[in-house]
Structures are given as structure tokens and as C-alpha cells.
Amino acid sequence: MNGPVVVGVDGSPSALAAVDAAARAAALRGAALRVVHAFLWPAMHAPPDASLLGPPATALHETVERIVADAVERARSRAAGLRVDHAVIAGEASTVLRAQSRTAQLLVVGDRGSQSLAELLLGSTAVHLSAHGHSPVMVVRGRPEATGPVLVAVDGSPQGRPAIAFAFSEAALRGTDLVALHVWSTWTDHREHALGRPVDLVELMGDVDRLRQEEERELAEALSAHRDRHPNVTVRPRLVRGRVRPALIEASAHAQLMVVGARGHGGFTGLLLGSVSQAALHHADCPVTVVRSDL
Known part of the structure; x- marks a missing residue:
């Protein structure tokens, strides 16, 4: 598949580690990197995968923009010349990222993000995507700079x-x-x-x-x-x-x-x-x- 490497971000340290791994994976493949943030706006009833145009600037909107901008900047700093685009999509993270995996050659996520205890008890986004994604799924965990075979x-x-x-x-x-x-x-x-x-x-x-x-x-x-x-x-x-x-x-x-x-x-x-x-x-x-x- 010639699609991009897709990485899910939510501003957590785990997601930033996923950005590093995804940037490396994209550079090795000569592929583009797509940074995706799934966003549930309060009281918003947009369908999954709808583009988030968002209301006028609010603290919450600015936080979302900062999460994505930081991830994009981090990815570009990790691999010179890497093609990076981004998307903020209304919907629940596992649903949005699963849809994105349809055109991806690899989906990258952190092993734990900004989840509530209830979500952790029900099963993490990483586990759900590993079971139901449409591409191989890399879950970034363990040693910060893993080396070896x-x-x-x-x-x-x-x-x-x-x-x-x-x-x-x-x-x-x-x-x-x-x-x-x-x-x-x-x-x-x-x-x-x-x-x-x-x-x-x-x-x-x-x-x-x-x-x-x-x-x-x-x-x-x-x-x-x-x-x-x-x-x-x-x-x-x-x-x-x-x-x-x-x-x-x-x-x-x-x-x-x-x-x-x-x-x-x-x-x-x-x-x-x-x-x-x-x-x-x-x-x-x-x-x-x-x-x-x-x-």
C-alpha cells in the first residue's frame, strides 16, 4: 500500500512518543505522515469523520490546535524533509482512527492516552485498533529509545x-x-x-x-x-x-x-x-x- 503512515495524537506523553516512532516509520518508507486528532466537542453531534471547522476561538479550540501543531512540529524535527499533514476530526478516537487506517500503510498510537478509568476498564483505544484496524497497528510502549533487532x-x-x-x-x-x-x-x-x-x-x-x-x-x-x-x-x-x-x-x-x-x-x-x-x-x-x- 502507498498510503501515509497515520499517527493518533491527544497531547499525552505517550502520543508524543508515538509521533517520534511514526515519523521514523514514515521516513523509512518514503511515505507521508498524517497527524490525526479525534475531537469530541461538547454537545457536538457531528458524524464520525466530519471535518472539525469548529466554533470561534475558545480555550478548548486553542488547546486542540496546540496539540496538533506541537505534534506536527515534533514530527518534522525528527525527520528532515518529511511530508506531514494533519486533520482534526469530530468523533471518538477509536472510530476516527479505524476509519483513517483504511488508507494507511501503518497506524501508530501510544499505549495509553488521556483516557478515563472507565475507558481503561472497557479496553484501550490501542487494543481496540489492534483488533479492528484496517492496517497493521504499531502501539508505542516500553523503553523510550528501544534498540536491538x-x-x-x-x-x-x-x-x-x-x-x-x-x-x-x-x-x-x-x-x-x-x-x-x-x-x-x-x-x-x-x-x-x-x-x-x-x-x-x-x-x-x-x-x-x-x-x-x-x-x-x-x-x-x-x-x-x-x-x-x-x-x-x-x-x-x-x-x-x-x-x-x-x-x-x-x-x-x-x-x-x-x-x-x-x-x-x-x-x-x-x-x-x-x-x-x-x-x-x-x-x-x-x-x-x-x-x-x-x-
Whole structure:
């Protein structure tokens, strides 16, 4: 897609960090950056995506203008020559940004903004957009200046392939290594199916080496096609036996970006994202990009 990188801003420190990451992402892609502020004017009943012309100058209107102007100036200071435009759109943040993602090649948001406690309890804008956005969604969180390789979670499923493709492209753009982390366990339904019988830990002890070899094969197969498309990317496959979520969170401490997949089906946000993606969004020590399987 040749669309812009879109970043949502609300004046919070998290949003300013998102502007920095979005400016870098746009510059690496040679794309324009669009700074978007979703604005709910008191007693305003404009439809979502309506342009905010606004009433005459008020303190609230001036605050909105300052938020956007500061974000635009910050973006331009981070990447010389970057094309930046902006929009202030009437509507709720997740609705506005989801609509903007239709024409974006990447949507960038902070992990927490100026939300009320009720909104946090219902689920953040970042989580909602990661589940329902029409483009990959980068949620900026963790270390202020994350360094290291790009980290991608590989589960061997067809739904995870778009995330792997995105991670290879991102590593190539950033000029860094790609760590492909595959976490396995003898307790999964997938392993039970492969053995053709119910899983019993004592019985499986003699099959651990066989299982590891199978997991190594699956990891190599998941990466092989992408290696050919990105021969300049150094890939570091990592096979870890254990629990997926703790292993990914630990690995994120050494990465500049984590890439995870999402199933792309289901009605509720939690079901759509899955526990691994949600754990990454809430606990990773670096920015996280969620790539849905149906984009």
C-alpha cells in the first residue's frame, strides 16, 4: 500500500512518543505522515469523520490546535524533509482512527492516552485498533529509545504468515537483524495432534527430542520463503521450550520492535486478538506491531 503512515495524537506523553516512532516509520518508507486528532466537542453531534471547522476561538479550540501543531512540529524535527499533514476530526478516537487506517500503510498510537478509568476498564483505544484496524497497528510502549533487532513471534499457523512478512520487511527497512521466536510445549493440542494420541507427560518424555526436531522444522519452513525475498536480513531463529507469553515479554527487553499476529476473526476484541497479542500490548518492553491475518 502507498498510503501515509497515520499517527493518533491527544497531547499525552505517550502520543508524543508515538509521533517520534511514526515519523521514523514514515521516513523509512518514503511515505507521508498524517497527524490525526479525534475531537469530541461538547454537545457536538457531528458524524464520525466530519471535518472539525469548529466554533470561534475558545480555550478548548486553542488547546486542540496546540496539540496538533506541537505534534506536527515534533514530527518534522525528527525527520528532515518529511511530508506531514494533519486533520482534526469530530468523533471518538477509536472510530476516527479505524476509519483513517483504511488508507494507511501503518497506524501508530501510544499505549495509553488521556483516557478515563472507565475507558481503561472497557479496553484501550490501542487494543481496540489492534483488533479492528484496517492496517497493521504499531502501539508505542516500553523503553523510550528501544534498540536491538526486530522480534517476531512465530507459531507456525497460516494466520501468522502476514506478521512474519511484515517483520522481515521492517527489519530490512531498519537495517537490523530479525529474531524469529518460536515457543513450544509438550502440552499443546497441536502436539497432541502430531503424535496421534492423547498427551501424557510421562509417556512424552521419550519423545522430547523428536518434538524439538519437529518444531525446528516448522520454524525453518515458516521463515524459508521470506529469507529468499530478503536476502540481506540476518535471521536469528530461536526455539524456546516453555510458555509463550513470558518468553515473548522477556525477549522484548532486547528488541526495538515486536511483531505479533492476530487471528482476524471473531466478534469480541479479546477473542479477535488472542491472549498472546494482548499480553504483548500490555507488557512488552518495546513497541509492538499487530498484524491481522485478514488484512
